[in-house]
Amino acid sequence: MSKATLGYDFTEIYNQTNSHVAFSPGTHFIVTAVQDRLIVRRPDTFQIARTWLLDNAPTESNTLLGSAGQPARSKKAADTDGWISHLGWSADSEHILAACAKRGVVHVLKMRDDTWHAKIEAGVEGLVKAEWAPDGRHILCFSEWGLRITIWSLVSGSSTYIQFPKFTDRAYTFRQDGRYFVLAERHKSKDTLGVYDASDSYKLVRHVPLPSSSLSSLSLSPTGNHLAIWENPLEYKLYILDLAGHLLATFVPEQDPGLGIRCVAWHPAGTFIAVAGYDDKIHILSSLSWTSVKTLELQTRISSSGTVWREPPGWFNPGSGGAFQSYDKVDGGASVPLVRANPEKSDPKSGAVQLEWNVNGTLLMARFENAPTALHIYAFPAPAEPFNPCLRSVILHNQPVLHARWNPIRAGSLLLCCGTGAVYTWNADWEDAEHNLIEMAECIGVPTDKFEVRNARWSPDGQSLILLNQSTFCCAFEVAEDAP
Secondary structure: OOOOEEEEEEOOOEEOOOOOEEEOOOOOOEEEEEOOEEEEEOOOOOOEEEEEEOOOOOOHHHHHHHHOOOOOOOHHHHHHOOOOOEEEEOOOOOEEEEEEHHHOEEEEEEOOEEEEEEEEEOOOOOOOEEEEOOOOOEEEEEOHHHOEEEEEEOOOOOEEEEEOEOOOOOOEEEOOOOOEEEEEEEEOOEEEEEEEEOOOOOEEEEEEEOOOOOEEEEEEOOOOOEEEEEEOOOOOOEEEEEOOOOEEEEEOOOOOOOOOEEEEEEOOOOOEEEEEEOOOEEEEEEOOOOOEEEEEEOOOEEOOOOEEEEOOOOOOOOOOOOOEEEOEEEOOOEEOOOOOOOOOOOOOOOOEEEEEEOOOOOEEEEEEOOOOOEEEEEEOOOOOOOOOOEEEEEEEOOOOOOEEEEOOOOOOEEEEEOOOOEEEEEEEEEEOOOOOEEEEEEEEEOOOOOOOOOEEEEOOOOOEEEEEOOOEEEEEEEEEOOOO
16 A cells, blocks of 8 residues: 555445445445335445335234244334345345345345346245355345255246255355355254255255264365364364365364364465464464464564554544544564453353454464454465464554454455444555555544444455444545655
C-alpha cells in the first residue's frame, strides 16, 4: 500500500437484521436484509437498485408442527420468526438466496428480472439453514435433527437427498473447483465420508468409513488432494486422508495436551497445515512427511525480534467525528496480557480460537482465547527461502479482538474490530517517503455516535469495508490520491 492512501470515506448508517449485509462477488451491488425485506444498493452511490418484500407466512407443514405440543409464544417472538435468517449471492451475482429457517421457506430472486421468484418449502423435516453451491445453480437445504441435506436445482427444479449428515454447521465442503461435495456422515453410529459428484446431479462417488471415533470436523486442502479430519475436543488426534478414503498419516503431539483440536488451517498452496488446540501451541505440519516441522507457542513476553504495536489509550472520543490515529510502536519488547484459564472446566478459555493464512501464505494470523486483546502474526518464508517461521508482529488492543480478517487481494493487509467505535488495520507493505516497505498499524474511528463495530468484512475486491453494529451498518471506501 502506498503512502498516498489517505484513509476511508464512510457512508451513512443503515438498518440491517442478523448482520445480513453482503457485497456481490463482483462488488457491483450490496444486499441487505431488514426483517423480511431485501434491499439491493449500488456501492458507488448507495442508491437502491432492487427491493423485495418476502412472504414468510408459515407453510402448512410449519403450522402443523408448530401447533403440536409447542408452548405458547409471545407475539414479538412469533413476529421475528418471519425474519430472514440466511442470505447469500450466487457465484455469478445473478441470483440472491433469502431463507427463513423457522418458517421452512427459501426464496430465490433474480437481479435482472425483479418479477422472477422461486420458492422452496421444507417439509416436515424442517429447515436449519440454506446456502448456495459453488455453481450458483444449486441450493443446499439442511434439515432439522441432521436428517438429510436436500439439494435443489434451479435449472431442472429437481431435488437430490443425502441422508444423515453428521453436522449442519460444519464438516462439509466443496473441492475448490466445485466438482466434488465432501460430507461427514453418521451411519450405524460410525463416522463415514461421503463424496458426491456435483457435476452429475450429486451422485454418490464413494462411501468410506473414517478412522475417527467421534469426528469433530474436516478440512479439504486447497489442491483438493488431501482431507484433514480430527477427533472431538477430548482427544488431540488429526488424520490425513486422500479423497479415496485411504489413511495417509495420523498426527498426535509428543506430549499429550489433555484436550483436543480447536483450529485447523491449510496453507493456500496446500504445502502446510496449521493445527492448534487448547495448549497455546500451533503445530505446522509439512505435506511431504505429515510431521510437525515447527511449533509456535504463545509467549507472555515478546522479545525485541518481534514488532509490537499498542493501541493508544483514550485516543478515540465517540461523537467527535472521524478520528485517525497510528498505533504506538513499542521498543525493547513487551508483555502480552493473559487471562488465567481454569483447567478444571470442560471448556477452558485457552488456546487458539482463530488461525488464518493470508492470500499468498507468507503470513499466519492467530488469536488466542487467553490473550483476548492480542493478535499474533507469524512470518513464513517463500519457497526459495530457508524454512524458519517466526513471530513477526503482535498487535495489542484496549478491548478484546472480536474479528480479524485478511484482505482477499492484498497479502499484507489485515482488518480488525474490537466492539468499539473504531476499526483497526495493519499493513505489511506500507511505503514510506523513501519508498521503502514498512509495517504500519492504524486506528480509524467511525464518524458517528453510538456505533460499535461488532463485525467487519472486506469486499471481494479488497477496497471496501462493511462495518456491522447490532442492528445497523455502514460501509467504508478507500480514498487514495497519487503521490506527489
